[in-house]
Structures are given as C-alpha cells and as structure tokens.
Amino acid sequence: MTVTKKKNSIKLLCGNSHPDLGEQIARRLGIEVSNVKAYQYSNMETAVSIGESLRDEDVYILQSGCGETAINDFLMELLIMIHACKSASARRITAVIPSFPYARQDRKDKSRAPITAKLIANLLTTAGCNHVITMDLHASQIQGFFNIPVDNLYAEPSVLRYIRERIIDWKEAIIVSPDAGGAKRAAALADELDLNFALIHKERARANEVSRMVLVGDVTDKVCILVDDIADTCSTLVKAADTLLNSGARRVVSIVTHGILSDSAIERINSGISLDSLACTNSMPQVSNRRQSSKIDVIDISGTLAEAIRRLHNGESVSYLFKNAPL
Amino acid sequence: MRDLIVLSGSSNPQLTARICKQLGVPKGEVISTKFANGETSVTVVDSVREKDVYIVQSGCGHTNDNFFELLIMISACKTASAKRVTAVLPLFPYSRQPDLPYNKNGYSVNGKREFDSSPGTPIPNSTASESTDYLTSSVVKDTSNDMRKSTLINQPVPTPTASSSSSLLNNNNTDDSPTYKEWIAQSGTLVANLLTTAGADHIITMDLHDPQFQGFFDIPVDNLYSKPLLQHYIANNIPDFQNAVVVSPDSGGAKRAIAVADQLGMSFALIHKERRYRKLINPTTLDQSLLISSTITPSNSNKVIATTMLVGDVAGKVCVLIDDLVDTSYTITRAASLLKDQGATYVYALVTHGVFSGDAINRINDSAIDKIITTTSTPQDGHAKQLGTKLEVLDVSRILAEAIRRINNGESVSMLFEHGW
Numbered sequence A: 001m002t003v004t005k006k007k008n009s010i011k012l013l014c015g016n017s018h019p020d021l022g023e024q025i026a027r028r029l030g031i032e033v034s035n036v037k038a039y040q041y042s043n044m045e046t047a048v049s050i051g052e053s054l055r056d057e058d059v060y061i062l063q064s065g066c067g068e069t070a071i072n073d074f075l076m077e078l079l080i081m082i083h084a085c086k087s088a089s090a091r092r093i094t095a096v097i098p099s100f101p102y103a104r105q106d107r108k109d110k111s112r113a114p115i116t117a118k119l120i121a122n123l124l125t126t127a128g129c130n131h132v133i134t135m136d137l138h139a140s141q142i143q144g145f146f147n148i149p150v151d152n153l154y155a156e157p158s159v160l161r162y163i164r165e166r167i168i169d170w171k172e173a174i175i176v177s178p179d180a181g182g183a184k185r186a187a188a189l190a191d192e193l194d195l196n197f198a199l200i201h202k203e204r205a206r207a208n209e210v211s212r213m214v215l216v217g218d219v220t221d222k223v224c225i226l227v228d229d230i231a232d233t234c235s236t237l238v239k240a241a242d243t244l245l246n247s248g249a250r251r252v253v254s255i256v257t258h259g260i261l262s263d264s265a266i267e268r269i270n271s272g273i274s275l276d277s278l279a280c281t282n283s284m285p286q287v288s289n290r291r292q293s294s295k296i297d298v299i300d301i302s303g304t305l306a307e308a309i310r311r312l313h314n315g316e317s318v319s320y321l322f323k324n325a326p327l
Numbered sequence B: 001m002r003d004l005i006v007l008s009g010s011s012n013p014q015l016t017a018r019i020c021k022q023l024g025v026p027k028g029e030v031i032s033t034k035f036a037n038g039e040t041s042v043t044v045v046d047s048v049r050e051k052d053v054y055i056v057q058s059g060c061g062h063t064n065d066n067f068f069e070l071l072i073m074i075s076a077c078k079t080a081s082a083k084r085v086t087a088v089l090p091l092f093p094y095s096r097q098p099d100l101p102y103n104k105n106g107y108s109v110n111g112k113r114e115f116d117s118s119p120g121t122p123i124p125n126s127t128a129s130e131s132t133d134y135l136t137s138s139v140v141k142d143t144s145n146d147m148r149k150s151t152l153i154n155q156p157v158p159t160p161t162a163s164s165s166s167s168l169l170n171n172n173n174t175d176d177s178p179t180y181k182e183w184i185a186q187s188g189t190l191v192a193n194l195l196t197t198a199g200a201d202h203i204i205t206m207d208l209h210d211p212q213f214q215g216f217f218d219i220p221v222d223n224l225y226s227k228p229l230l231q232h233y234i235a236n237n238i239p240d241f242q243n244a245v246v247v248s249p250d251s252g253g254a255k256r257a258i259a260v261a262d263q264l265g266m267s268f269a270l271i272h273k274e275r276r277y278r279k280l281i282n283p284t285t286l287d288q289s290l291l292i293s294s295t296i297t298p299s300n301s302n303k304v305i306a307t308t309m310l311v312g313d314v315a316g317k318v319c320v321l322i323d324d325l326v327d328t329s330y331t332i333t334r335a336a337s338l339l340k341d342q343g344a345t346y347v348y349a350l351v352t353h354g355v356f357s358g359d360a361i362n363r364i365n366d367s368a369i370d371k372i373i374t375t376t377s378t379p380q381d382g383h384a385k386q387l388g389t390k391l392e393v394l395d396v397s398r399i400l401a402e403a404i405r406r407i408n409n410g411e412s413v414s415m416l417f418e419h420g421w
Helices: A019-029 A071-087 A116-127 A140-145 A156-166 A180-193 A235-246 A265-271 A287-292 A302-314 B013-023 B063-079 B128-137 B164-170 B188-198 B211-216 B227-237 B251-264 B330-341 B360-366 B381-390 B397-409 B415-419
Strands: A010-014 A036-040 A046-050 A058-062 A092-097 A131-135 A150-153 A173-177 A196-206 A209-216 A223-231 A251-259 A275-281 A296-299 B004-008 B030-034 B040-044 B052-056 B084-089 B202-206 B221-224 B245-248 B267-277 B291-299 B302-311 B318-326 B346-354 B371-375 B391-394
Touching: A010 A019, A010 A302, A019 A058, A019 A302, A036 A071, A046 A071, A058 A071, A058 A302, A071 A092, A071 A116, A071 B063, A071 B188, A092 A302, A116 A140, A116 B063, A116 B188, A131 A302, A140 A150, A150 A302, A156 A180, A156 A251, A156 A275, A156 A296, A156 A302, A173 A180, A180 A196, A180 A223, A196 A235, A209 A235, A223 A235, A223 A275, A235 A251, A235 A265, A235 A275, A265 A287, A287 A296, B004 B013, B004 B397, B013 B052, B013 B397, B030 B063, B040 B063, B052 B063, B052 B397, B063 B084, B063 B188, B084 B397, B188 B211, B202 B397, B211 B221, B221 B397, B227 B251, B227 B346, B227 B371, B227 B391, B227 B415, B245 B251, B251 B267, B251 B318, B267 B330, B302 B330, B318 B330, B330 B346, B330 B360, B360 B381, B371 B381, B381 B391, B397 B415
Parallel strands: A010 A058, A058 A092, A092 A131, A131 A150, A173 A196, A173 A223, A223 A251, A251 A275, A275 A296, B004 B052, B052 B084, B084 B202, B202 B221, B245 B267, B245 B318, B318 B346, B346 B371, B371 B391
Antiparallel strands: A036 A046, A196 A209, B030 B040, B267 B302, B291 B302
8 A cells, every 4th residue: 555655746636716727727737736735614714724744745726716795715725725834844835816806906096005915925925925827917016015036827819719710800909908907918919919909097986987988999899899808796897898880890799818807797798798608717616607697708827826836846837838728 | 292192903992991981081092904906005194203102903703804803903003114013912813723533543633533513714705514524523612621730842752654654534533553643833933923023022911821921022021811800700709708619610720729729718619621532441440429420432443442530529519610721621621521411509600701702601501600701802892792691700901001010111010910900
C-alpha cells in the first residue's frame, strides 16, 4: 500500500463559489480537486476542513467573486482557506480569482469612500497569499494594490476565437464599447480582428443608472459587437443596444468577461428586443443564467486558467496566454 | 467629549444607540448598503478627520457580511484620516471554532453522525447534487463537543497512504487504515490579522471565549467582563442565592463559573462530558454515583460512549448555569435537564452572548431551563418575543460606554473588570 508521494505537486482547492470551474480546471490538469471543504455553521461562521496533507505543496485556491447574497461569505472562505494552507505548511499559495470581488471600488471617488479593492488586496496578502491569478481586472491598476505578484490574464484570446467561430458575419461587424472606460479594451479587439470601432458615451446620473447615450462612429447596416468587462445589471448594455439599433445597426450582440447579471438583468435581457445575445465567460457560474435565458452564451476560460496554473507551477512564462487561448 | 465619534455597523444598532446615549454624543452617520451584485458599500457621512473613532459591530447575524462591513468601515475611516480607529466587538466573531470530533485514535468520528442542525452551505447557481455533497461530507454542528481547544492550529502529522484522499472523500475510514487526520482550520489569528490590516488601532470586546485570543493581536485588546453584571443579577434577583449552586455546563467554562461562585460565596458544581471507546471504558466499573447518563453514539464502525457526569451535589438546590456563549443551545439545555434529573429545583442559565442560532430558541422553550439571562451584546428583541418571560436581558451598553469614555480620556479600564458599571 505504500506509494511514494510526489512532492510539491499542484494542489487545487475549490471554494463554494464555482465548483464547476474547479472541476473543469482539475480535469484539464489531470488532477483531482483536493479534499478541502468550506462549510457554514448555523451561526453563519465559516469553517474549513482540511482532509489531506498540503505540506510543501504548490497550492492553488479557486474562488470567484460572485454570489449576490454570499459574496462576503465566499471571500471569507477564501481567506480562511489561504490561512489554513499556510498553517498546513504549504510551500506556495496562489489565489485563483477569475472575477475579482470589489474591483469597481478601486478609487476614492467621494469623501470618505472606502477603496475596498485595496483592502481586499491587503486582506489576501495578510491571510498568507503568495501569488494571485485573476482575469480582466476592471482596472489593471489594481495589480498595484498588491505587494505580491498578480497575473492578470485576458479573456481576449478566447473572445477572439468566439467571434471568429460563432459570429458568422463577423467580417461585417463593428466593435462597440458601451462606455468610454472600455474604449481601450474594445479598440484592441477591433485591431486584432481588423474591424472598425465605435464608442458610446454615456452620462451617468448615479451609479447603475444611465441617463443619456451618445454614439460616436457609424454603425449603419453593421453587426454591432458590444464589448465590456463586466455585465452587472445590464441596463447599460440594453440601452446601448437600443441606441445602436436606432442608429441603423443590422443587429447587436454583446460579449462580456464577467457576467454578474444581478438584480433583474436576465429579465432585462429577455425582454429587450434590441440585444440578440450576450456571451460571457464562465469566470462566474452561468448554468442557471443560461437556463433562464436562451440569449446567454458561455465562453469557456477554464483552459486559460488551467494553463496559467500549469505554467506558474513549472516556472514558465505566462505571457503566451495573453495572445493565445488553449483549446 | 472631544474628538469622539461612535459609528454603528448594521449588526446591533440598538446597542450603539444606547452606548451613544450613555456617552451623550450623537451617533455618527454611516450609510451602509449593498450593490446589486451583493458587494457591501459603505459611506461615512460625518467627517472623521483627526477624530477618535469607535465602530460598534457584533459578530452575529450574517457574520461574514457584518465582519466585512466592519473591515470596510475601518478602512474607510483610516483613509479618511481618522486619528485612531477602535473596533468595538461585544461578541467577537470567530472567537470559538470547534474542532472536528475525534475519537481516541485520531480518526474522524463525524462520518455518520447526525447533524444537530444542518449547516447551510452557500452554493451559487450550481446543481443540487453538488450542494448535498457538501452537506453530507463532513462537519457536524455540535456545541456539545469540546470547543475549548482553539488556541493555535492543531497541526496533524500527515501519514501518506495510497488511498488517503479518496477514503476521506467518502468518509469510509475504517479502524485499521491510518489516514490523514482531518482538521478544522482555526481562524483566530486570521481574524485578528485582518482587523489589524484593515487599520484597527485598538479592539474592545467582551468575555472572549479564549482569553488567549488577545495574544493573536499586535494591537491593544481590552477584554471587558460581564461578570460584575451577572453577579449583580444573581445577588439581586435570585432569592436565597447563597444556597444556590453555580454550575458550569462543561469543563472548559469551569474557571469562569468558579470565579463567580467564589465572589458570591456560593457552592460550585461541574458537568463533564467525555467521549471514549467502548473498550476503553466499562460503565459498570465506574463509580455509579458519578455516572449519570451514558449514551452510545454510533459513529462509523466505532462505538463511542459519550458520558455526561455531574461533579457536585445539586439535589434540592437552585442551580445557576454560567457560560459565555449559547449558540445552538445543545450544551446548556442538556446540562439543564441533567440538573433537573439530579433533583435541582430551579435552573437559571446566565450567558453573556445569546446567539441562539438554528432552532435554539425552540429547544430552550422546551428545555428544563426555567430562566435564561443574556445580554445585549447581540440583538435580543427577536428572541425576547419568542421566549417571552423565560428570557431576561441585561444591558451591557454602560460597560462598553464607560470603557470607550475611559479609553478616549486615557484613563485606566481595569476597574471595570471587577466592579462593572
């Protein structure tokens, strides 16, 4: 029964936020998800049980920032898991956070507003995290909030493949950014596909509320591909789609990295006639969203995450993944 | 008072209001909401620049939400140039983390145990099969287990076996296969470090489950005691209290209970619970006077005997159970029925923190406890409605307010420990 144990192998731990993605990554890496589980006691405190040795292992903890009622629970799970691995003498602990929580609270936009993204960065470091893998950070400057290495992966290669393979008339398309902040991301995509680029400028009254939209660029008789990093309540997306259709677009599809789809986003997508489809990556669980709306499509990014983990473990460069998406 | 501002988290606003009233200061305005995606959003409305800020947040309700709200508030005050930020945590979150129940040989005995109250696991849009898998796999919520052991992480010795991971996943541990000893992460140090990282300069708390917890912090921690309050209640509300018996419902709380008994010159009894292998203990050889009840708990293939023993005499006496925390209420209700079995005439239960999670309230209503006394360290309005006259609530706002006043003034806090307020 004695089997010599391979030391310092990849251990993939999975929080409760996105077990499906954990399974997919584990399958791609040819390993099993480790026996570390998070629970909640009846007093709502989180407990983590460690069921196998992590001594001297290279530990990766997958936890996405999602869950409308449980986002703080998942965050606490992640912190406790990191801390548990540290006290279990893991060699290196990497937090794999496909969708970084609190990423939009990244600046002091009014008096005494907290910079929560910075706080989360500090908390992760304090818990004992040695490395962070994330994807399409809302602002890449968040990397600077950390004193540990952060690998900010891009969904762009996967998105490019999706456009080429799934949007039949993509050559007649135009890439549209629904706000000024996403212009850079959309322009990069347009360059890569050798397509034109348009921009919608919006004037915000309050957060999550859009007042007026102005289109910059010509979309007449074009297939519009709306590109953004986060789709939360989707009111921006739906309004942008309306604006595009009113400006003579043939049809409008949208692609986002993180489909939070909170509030009544699904309803909004289903009832809106202007938006043909919404493709988002599986950085967050999309199974039930897809069940509720036939317009939602999923781009698999588990390959990118798995390959990043493999490369990080072997000490290879990760930058290959910035331009290429593993199958 | 100069430069003093008291802010309230959403866990216990009534307590904060009372503290502010005691201090004679208006409550600082904070807007705490949630974004559509569930993220906590905090805006501190009043200026805190160069102020001495106190943030009151108890570790109850939706614990993690409240804890993150506190962290974000601390961080917001720090970035808004507060002079000093003190976190006031009447009930400290994660102060008590139970270990998994192990039997003598270190095997997990949790496999087939029933849940005392099923721990809910937050599962997002995933399938039901996954969630049941999480629920059935391991942890047992059971306050009757020994939870006193939560100093530092209990580091197990890994025993490499071929099937260690798979056998643990299925919880099919047999007697003979040595395997990795499953353990529960202890979050004490982590919670302490998180508070410090967020920017807390000082902590005020009350009746910490483990006094050692103070050592997890690199910042000052003032651990206040509700003992004077409890003593005051006993002396003034229990008739003929000198002849009553103070009882600790488990061995871990013995010290706390003895302190009260000594102070009031009362006698003391202890309830002790042990779990042993059947082969290690033979009930017939035990002194029958000590053995009160023994139940055989089937767990995996091992027979574990949980023996509850009462040390001391309570026949014909009024009993005062003293504990720091009542969560699922298993320990305290079992203790009460044991006392009644032993001839106790009336059972009071005095607990500092009344969390009453799960179906604790119903259990207490049906139990042998005649009167339960707790404090306002956690909100009790809802509990009071359900428990009626069985519940009595003592107000801790004066102790906390006086501590805040003294810390703000740079006076000693230690007189509060013995004399209360």
